[in-house]
Amino acid sequence: MTSPLLQVENLDVRYGETRALVDVSVALGAREVVALVGANGAGKSSLLNALLGLVPQAGGAIALAGKRIETLPTRERIASGLALSPEGRRVFPDLSVEENLDLGDLGGDPAARRERRETVNSWFPRLRERRQQLAGTLSGGEQQMLAIGRALMARPRVLMLDEPTLGLAPLIVQEIAAFIRHIRSTGVSVLLAEQNAEMALSVADRAYVLQNGEVVMHGGARELAAHPDVRAAYLGL
Ligand SMILES: Nc1ncnc2c1ncn2[C@@H]1O[C@H](COP(=O)(O)OP(=O)(O)OP(=O)(O)O)[C@@H](O)[C@H]1O
Numbered sequence: 001m002t003s004p005l006l007q008v009e010n011l012d013v014r015y016g017e018t019r020a021l022v023d024v025s026v027a028l029g030a031r032e033v034v035a036l037v038g039a040n041g042a043g044k045s046s047l048l049n050a051l052l053g054l055v056p057q058a059g060g061a062i063a064l065a066g067k068r069i070e071t072l073p074t075r076e077r078i079a080s081g082l083a084l085s086p087e088g089r090r091v092f093p094d095l096s097v098e099e100n101l102d103l104g105d106l107g108g109d110p111a112a113r114r115e116r117r118e119t120v121n122s123w124f125p126r127l128r129e130r131r132q133q134l135a136g137t138l139s140g141g142e143q144q145m146l147a148i149g150r151a152l153m154a155r156p157r158v159l160m161l162d163e164p165t166l167g168l169a170p171l172i173v174q175e176i177a178a179f180i181r182h183i184r185s186t187g188v189s190v191l192l193a194e195q196n197a198e199m200a201l202s203v204a205d206r207a208y209v210l211q212n213g214e215v216v217m218h219g220g221a222r223e224l225a226a227h228p229d230v231r232a233a234y235l236g237l
């Protein structure tokens with residue numbers, strides 16, 4: 001069996017006395033969409049942030065395309081193919097759409113940056129229309145697209161999305177789901193953290209259920225969506 005694109009083994013994350021992740025192992029294949037499902041405080045964001053080195057990792061291994069990255073600084077992890085659209089979007093409100101996008105590009109070549117911006121704009125035409133607008137004046141859905149677009153400027157192999165649909169109208173949620181399917185078709189894998197389990201399980205190939213920092217279930221997204229425990233705890237059925 002070939003090794004997965006992203007392999008996380010026995011990851012531990014602690015904030016002082018709080019153990020946010022305990023022995024978490026997750027794999028993501030090429031062109032795969034994997035969902036992380038769990039309630040508030042389950043550890044979804046801690047996992048994504050730990051993959052980028054944004055929170056202290058207390059143990060475990062992270063390999064991207066067979067190469068260990070857990071000791072690398074954040075910038076080098078991004079350069080090696082991981083990018084994050086963070087929880088709460090975190091766009092820079094006083095910068096334009098275009099300036100926000102450019103911040104996601106780690107390369108130094110202006111021509112390549114322009115070309116990449118064009119590609120991202122072709123995926124999100126609404127960003128192109130608003131390229132000179134200050135990000136703080138965008139709608140919530142547009143800010144979310146900008147946060148995803150900024151992550152894509154780094155040309156990731158693995159796009160990590162932290163709560164991309166939080167607070168957005170159903171129509172925009174559907175748009176984001178469609179976009180996740182589209183970006184997968186371009187060869188990018190997606191790791192999706194969502195409290196909206198219904199949406200996450202509808203776009204994902206596989207999923208992991210996190211509870212109090214531990215993986216309590218994992219499997220095919222369809223199987224999990226049909227599982228009585230998942231239906232009761234996360235789908236409100
Ligand atoms: N910087 C921090 N310092 C201390 N504790 C933290 C910190 N960040 C997160 N935690 C704790 O770690 C646990 C996991 O939090 P995390 O944000 O990863 O959960 P989550 O699944 O993303 O939740 P949500 O769905 O609300 O975003 C929680 O108990 C949280 O209080």
Ligand SMILES: [Mg+2]
Nearest residue numbers: 044045046087
């Ligand atoms: Mg979170």
